[in-house]
Amino acid sequence: MTGHKELLRIASDIATRAGERAAVLRQAGAEVAASKSSETDVVTAADRETERLIRELLAEARPDDGFLGEESGDATGSTGLAWVVDPIDGTVNYLYGIPHWAVSIAVVEGDPDPATWTALAGVVLNAPADELFTAVRGGGAALNGTGIHVAEAVPLAQALIGTGFGYVAERREQQTDVLRGIIGSVRDIRRMGTASLDLCAVASGRLNAYYEWGLNAWDFAAAALIASEAGATVAGEAGGPPSSDLVIAGHPEVADALARLLRKPWM
Ligand code: LIP
Numbered sequence: 001m002t003g004h005k006e007l008l009r010i011a012s013d014i015a016t017r018a019g020e021r022a023a024v025l026r027q028a029g030a031e032v033a034a035s036k037s038s039e040t041d042v043v044t045a046a047d048r049e050t051e052r053l054i055r056e057l058l059a060e061a062r063p064d065d066g067f068l069g070e071e072s073g074d075a076t077g078s079t080g081l082a083w084v085v086d087p088i089d090g091t092v093n094y095l096y097g098i099p100h101w102a103v104s105i106a107v108v109e110g111d112p113d114p115a116t117w118t119a120l121a122g123v124v125l126n127a128p129a130d131e132l133f134t135a136v137r138g139g140g141a142a143l144n145g146t147g148i149h150v151a152e153a154v155p156l157a158q159a160l161i162g163t164g165f166g167y168v169a170e171r172r173e174q175q176t177d178v179l180r181g182i183i184g185s186v187r188d189i190r191r192m193g194t195a196s197l198d199l200c201a202v203a204s205g206r207l208n209a210y211y212e213w214g215l216n217a218w219d220f221a222a223a224a225l226i227a228s229e230a231g232a233t234v235a236g237e238a239g240g241p242p243s244s245d246l247v248i249a250g251h252p253e254v255a256d257a258l259a260r261l262l263r264k265p266w267m
Contacts, residue, residue, distance in 0.1 A: 004136040007081075008121040011105045011222075012134060014057045018103045019127035022050045022088055030095050041167035044088070044095055047071050051087035054105065058083050068112035070218045081120070082112040084221035089124075090194030099128030104196040106221035114217045114224075115241050122222030124196045133200040133226050141203050141230035150232040151205035153253040159208035161258065162190045162198040166214040174265045175213060181263045195247070199223030202249045203230035209250025209258050213266055220247050237264070 025046035032042045051071040058067065066082030068074040074082075083105065088094050090101030103125045108117035124133040133148075135141040141148050163179065165172045183189060190207065192198060195215050201207040203226045224242050228234045233255040236243040245266045248259055 004120050004139065007107045008123065008134060008136050010058075010061045011083075011107060011121055011123045012132060014054055014061070015103045015105050015123045015125040015132070017057065018050050018054050018087060018105075019125045021053050022046055022094070022101075022103065023127050025049060026094060026097070030097075032095065036167075038167045038169075040092070042091060042095060043071060044091065046094065047088045047091060050103070051085060054085050054087055054103075058085075065107070066112060068218065070216065074112060081107055081109055082117070083107050084112050084117075084218050086196065086216075086218040086221075089196045089219055093193045098193065100126070100192055100194055100197065101128065102126050102194055102196045102200075104218065104222045106225060108221065112217065112221075114221065114243060117221075119221065119225040122225040124200050124223050124226060126197055126200075131200075133203065133223070135203075135222075135226040135229040137225065137229070139229065141226045143200075143204055148204040148230050150202060150227070150230050150251050151208055153251045154208055156185055156254065156257045156261070157187065159186050159250075159254050159258070160188055160190060161186045162192065162201060162207045162210035164191060164193065164195055164198065164212045164215075171214060178213065178263050178265065182258070182261050185261060186258075195219040196223040199227045199234070199247075199249055202232050203227040207250075209248070209254045211246065211248040211258060211262060213246055215242075215244060215247050217244075224249070235259075237266070 066077030086104040094101040106122040
């Protein structure tokens, strides 16, 4: 049985190679290859090429594991483990040349369903910033090999909160209503465009808390483990597992205060 640290090494090596490939493709010029849920929900050729590389390298290293990727779908394995991959999280940032996007790779035990999986290891590589966030279950979280921890608790009025918005206009209007319900009660908000890096910002104390409604499992599979191993509460609706309804993370006291304030139009 491969240990968690070996799984982390595999994920880190592959994320590094994928980040190099995505950076070279970005340098050559990023173009929209297709759109998904709306005209602004785009996929670039680099998203597809980077996921192809990750999938190829995982097939070499862990041929019998399962896979779930944003661009190429899922495949069932025979080992009880599955790799959950977002090849370029922050696709719109990547498309516009905003240097804030990430390669996210997690390995989970069980089906690739955040309601039931157990995350074993995860990496989030902010390639433009050369920052590799890592975690293994029960082994803590690190940034470029140095341990990280969630910021100390602060009153909500002093809390810097991260969030994000979806690709469908009506959904963004509802998310704005949720934001309107909290913005007068917190220090400020940050919308940085990459969910995995928002969760890593919580893990490293760069945000006090983060919430988002409408994420996909691959957006948070690795970063949720990193944040929880850094001491954050990472949850979904009513304290359940993170889901497409809600991902909320922060110091337990801050996350709890924020959760109590959030309107819940997804209910
Ligand atoms: C994005 C997230 C971001 C969210 C966007 C989108 P993508 O993922 O990282 O936080 O607000 O709506 O889901 O589409 O770049 O992989």
